Amino acid sequence: MRFMLLAFMVAGAEAGPCTPVDSCPKLSDGLYCPVNDVTEHADINRDVKLVKDYLAETPLNYAMAKEVYTAGNFSSKGLGNMRTLQDLAQKDMTVDGKYTNVPLQNHKGP
């Protein structure tokens, strides 16, 4: 989870705390309840599933898979803008030329 939150922060997305603290909606897995409302961020996993489903069609539905990959479908950034898998894949996730997950590689666990 820490990695996901870090990735969201790096992506410049805002995810405010829920008030009251335990009131955030569960994510689409129906199990995990975050302390910040990251529902829209997490819904990018629904785009992954959609792409997977289009690629499982016979014949492969590349056109629709590409549409979801490039335009997004479930993960809104607000104001009509969609978070897309393509944007995430192409975004420079480095800071000062270094990958930002380095601290996590050194993480020793709880």
Ligand SMILES: *[C@@H]1O[C@H](CO)[C@@H](O)[C@H](O)[C@H]1NC(C)=O
């Ligand atoms: C996006 O999601 C909606 C709601 O589930 C669905 O009806 C629509 O077909 C999806 N769009 C694509 C391109 O799959």
